[in-house]
Amino acid sequence: MKLALIRRQFAATGGAELYLQRLMAALAAKGHELHLFAENWEEPPSGAVLHAIAAGGSRAERPRRFAEAVEQEVAREPFDCVFSLERTLKQDVYRAGDGVHRVWLERRRQFAPWWSRPFIGGGAFHRNMLRLEAQTFDPANTGRIIVNSEMVRREILEHFRFPEERIHLVRNGVDVERFHGGDRSATRKRFGVADDEFLLLFVGSGWRRKGLKHLLAAVAGLETMQRDHSAARFSRDLVDAGDDLPNVPKARVRLLVVGKGRPPAGAPDNIVFAGPMDDVENAYAAADLFVFPPIYEPCSNVVFEALAAGLPVITTRQNGASELIVNDENGTVLDDPCDVTAMMFAICHWASRRMTMDRIDTAPLELDRNVEETLRVLEKAAERKAAAP
Numbered sequence: 001m002k003l004a005l006i007r008r009q010f011a012a013t014g015g016a017e018l019y020l021q022r023l024m025a026a027l028a029a030k031g032h033e034l035h036l037f038a039e040n041w042e043e044p045p046s047g048a049v050l051h052a053i054a055a056g057g058s059r060a061e062r063p064r065r066f067a068e069a070v071e072q073e074v075a076r077e078p079f080d081c082v083f084s085l086e087r088t089l090k091q092d093v094y095r096a097g098d099g100v101h102r103v104w105l106e107r108r109r110q111f112a113p114w115w116s117r118p119f120i121g122g123g124a125f126h127r128n129m130l131r132l133e134a135q136t137f138d139p140a141n142t143g144r145i146i147v148n149s150e151m152v153r154r155e156i157l158e159h160f161r162f163p164e165e166r167i168h169l170v171r172n173g174v175d176v177e178r179f180h181g182g183d184r185s186a187t188r189k190r191f192g193v194a195d196d197e198f199l200l201l202f203v204g205s206g207w208r209r210k211g212l213k214h215l216l217a218a219v220a221g222l223e224t225m226q227r228d229h230s231a232a233r234f235s236r237d238l239v240d241a242g243d244d245l246p247n248v249p250k251a252r253v254r255l256l257v258v259g260k261g262r263p264p265a266g267a268p269d270n271i272v273f274a275g276p277m278d279d280v281e282n283a284y285a286a287a288d289l290f291v292f293p294p295i296y297e298p299c300s301n302v303v304f305e306a307l308a309a310g311l312p313v314i315t316t317r318q319n320g321a322s323e324l325i326v327n328d329e330n331g332t333v334l335d336d337p338c339d340v341t342a343m344m345f346a347i348c349h350w351a352s353r354r355m356t357m358d359r360i361d362t363a364p365l366e367l368d369r370n371v372e373e374t375l376r377v378l379e380k381a382a383e384r385k386a387a388a389p
Contacts, residue, residue, distance in 0.1 A: 001033070001081060002080045003027065004037060004082045005020065005036050005037070006083070006086050006091070008038060008039050009041075019301065022175070023371060024036070024047070025046070026367065027371070027375070030375070034047060035051060036048045037073060038051075039054070060123065061128070064128050067088045067132060071088065081378045083095070087129070087135075089136075089141060092382070093143060093144045094145050094146070095145075095146040096156065097148060099152050100155040100156060101133050102133065102159055107318060108120050108121070109121070134160070137160040139162050142162075146168050147167060147169055147170075148171055149169070149171070149320025150169065150320070170374050173367035174301060174308055174365055176362045176366055180310075182282040182284055187285060190282075193256070194252075197254050198288050199255075199256060200215075200288070200291050201287035202259070203258045203284075203305070204294075205276075209297075211292070212261075214343065217340045221344050222248075222253050226249065226253070249348060249351035253347070255270065255291075256287060257272065260275065281305075287311055289347065290313045291314045292306075293314070295318055299320035300315075300319055300321045303315055307324065307360060312331045312353075315333060316333065332346040
C-alpha cells in the first residue's frame, strides 16, 4: 500500500511520536510505501518520504493551519490510505492516541484547585482545538477510528455521533525484548541506590498531567511513617471503612523520576531526577515498582513498558492502560490520582511483596501484534476507499 501518515510535530520524548517511529519501521519492513506529513521532524524514519508542512501562526492557530495545509498537500497525489495521528480535516483512518480534548479539559477542571477551574479551557487554543476535534470525529470526514483503550472508545461515543462499528480497539505495543534486557545492578549503582532500598520508578514528561506531585507527596508521607515507625498518619476514614493498616516498609523507599521537567527546589535526597534516558530499559530493570498516577492518559506506553519489564504497576482509572491491570496480580488501579493515602497503601502493599509478582503473558504487549492489528484496519479502509464510486 501507498500510505500517507500525518503527525504535526516530533518530540524526542513524545509517546505518540515514538509509537509512530516503531510502527513506520515495521510497515516499511513489510514493503509498504510510506509518506510522512509533518511540520517538524528532526530525523525522519528510514524508509519514509518526508513532506514538510509549513503551518505558521500562533500557538492557538497552528493546529488548524496545519490541518488545512496538510489536507491540501495530501490531495496532490493519490494514496491507498491516509492515516492521521493528528486532529485533521480529512482522513481514512484517525488514531485517537491523544484521547478526547474535551475530556482532558473536564479532568483538568475536576482535579484543579477550585479557584482556577473557571479559567480552564477558555483560551483561543482550546476553543480552536475543540472545533477541530469535532470535525475530526465527524463520520463524514473520518472513515475509521483506532483507539488504544476502551476508555477512549467510551469517551468518543459519549461526546460524538460516530458509528461504533467504525471504531477499532488496537492497544499499544512495545519491544518486549528490549525491556527484558536492562542492567539492574549497574543502573542502581549509577543513581546511588543501595541493594536493600525499595526503588519506585516514574517515567514521563508533562508532570502536572501525569500526577507526579501526588507521587512526591506519597513518598514524603512514607518517609515520615518510617521515621516515626508508625502507620498512624494514615487516613482514619480508610481504617474506619474496614481496611487493614499496611505494613510500613522496612527498607528505605526511594523514587527515580525519568523524563523532561524542572525538579522542584529542595527535593529530598531519596528522590533522583534523571532527566530523559535513551536507555530507559535500565531504569525499569533497576526499579521494584512502577508508579504512574495521571489525571488523564488515553493509554500510556510506559505502563506497557513496565509490565514488559516484569514490574507491578500502580496507576489510575483515568489512564486507559489501567485496563491491563488486575488488582493484586500485576498492580493496583487507584480511583483518584489525588488520593495520596490510597497511593501510600498500594506502595506499602507491593513493598511487602517485593519481587513476587507472577510472570504475565507478554503477547498482548508486543509491537508486532499492534502492527498487525493496525495494518488490518488500514487495509479495510483502503478496500473501502478503492470500492467507493
